[in-house]
Amino acid sequence: MLLQPVDVANAPEGIAKLYGRVQEMLGEEEMPAPFLVYGNVEAFLKDFYMNFKKFVYSDGAIDSKTRAAIGLSVAAHAKSKQWTDYFAKRCVALRFSEAQVAEILAIAATNYMYNTFFKFRDLSGSDLFEGMGVGLRAHTFSNTSLDDSLIELINIAISDLNACKPCTSGHVEKAKKLGLSKEQMLETIQCASTIYAGAQFLNAAS
Numbered sequence: 001m002l003l004q005p006v007d008v009a010n011a012p013e014g015i016a017k018l019y020g021r022v023q024e025m026l027g028e029e030e031m032p033a034p035f036l037v038y039g040n041v042e043a044f045l046k047d048f049y050m051n052f053k054k055f056v057y058s059d060g061a062i063d064s065k066t067r068a069a070i071g072l073s074v075a076a077h078a079k080s081k082q083w084t085d086y087f088a089k090r091c092v093a094l095r096f097s098e099a100q101v102a103e104i105l106a107i108a109a110t111n112y113m114y115n116t117f118f119k120f121r122d123l124s125g126s127d128l129f130e131g132m133g134v135g136l137r138a139h140t141f142s143n144t145s146l147d148d149s150l151i152e153l154i155n156i157a158i159s160d161l162n163a164c165k166p167c168t169s170g171h172v173e174k175a176k177k178l179g180l181s182k183e184q185m186l187e188t189i190q191c192a193s194t195i196y197a198g199a200q201f202l203n204a205a206s
Contacts, residue, residue, distance in 0.1 A: 006039030073108035078199035
């Protein structure tokens with residue numbers, strides 16, 4: 001591993017104080033191991049903790065249960081096993097069933113089919129493919145037990161991370177029709193941004 005975790009007992013004063021704030025946020029819950037890796041860079045640990053507390057762990061325009069589902073989808077997208085495992089457990093603790101955890105992962109994965117197709121059509125610089133059907137089956141978007149609003153928020157987050165402009169704008173429009181506010185969509189991206197940054201640091205440090 002490129003960077004070793006900074007143990008709580010041996011952490012410099014500034015890091016130790018931040019660990020204390022993280023633990024205060026979590027209460028009795030054990031501090032996720034990635035925080036110890038972030039302890040190698042005090043400024044990053046501070047940024048991540050503050051963003052995690054505000055946009056991932058607590059309630060806002062979207063509640064903590066929804067944020068946990070978004071966190072899970074983004075962690076899986078980033079191929080971060082530690083964060084994927086953490087959010088899978090958190091989702092269950094927040095009353096998603098194990099089947100719904102699988103559905104969250106499936107929704108995120110299904111985006112790759114449509115993102116890849118529509119991104120290609122957008123990037124091709126040609127009208128050759130305009131009007132042609134997608135031809136890909138995506139029953140997953142409409143045949144799970146998840147709420148339509150949650151599905152669209154996951155779709156927005158993953159389509160954004162996949163840099164698919166047509167898909168992102170399309171899901172934003174659908175989210176608006178479902179009654180989701182701009183604040184809820186913004187918080188979805190703030191939540192996704194936080195977890196994606198944390199996952200990238202962790203992947204680089206491994």
